[in-house]
Amino acid sequence: MAFDQLISEINMLLSEMENQPRDQWELHEVILEKLNELRALGLPVPHDLEQLEERLARELKTASKNE
Numbered sequence: 305m306a307f308d309q310l311i312s313e314i315n316m317l318l319s320e321m322e323n324q325p326r327d328q329w330e331l332h333e334v335i336l337e338k339l340n341e342l343r344a345l346g347l348p349v350p351h352d353l354e355q356l357e358e359r360l361a362r363e364l365k366t367a368s369k370n371e
Contacts (some may be wrong), residue, residue, distance in 0.1 A: 306343075307342070307347045307348075308342060310338055310342055311350070311353075312349070314335055314338050314339070314340055314353065317331050317334055317335050317338070318335070318354045318356075321335075329364070329367070331366060332363070335357075335360065336357060336360060337357070339353060339357050
């Protein structure tokens with residue numbers, strides 16, 4: 305899968321997160337999978353997406369503590 309296609313898919317997922325917050329945790333997981341796909345292909349992960357990944361990890365950790 306090409307770099308541009310993966311980035312496009314991540315952008316679509318981010319849009320879905322904004323439009324459908326009830327599916328937020330599932331979408332977080334899919335975004336993390338896409339970022340891992342980039343890494344597995346040896347493609348660079350843009351800095352802003354690395355920051356997003358860190359934020360998602362913090363949010364998931366916080367949410368799991370609150371359950």
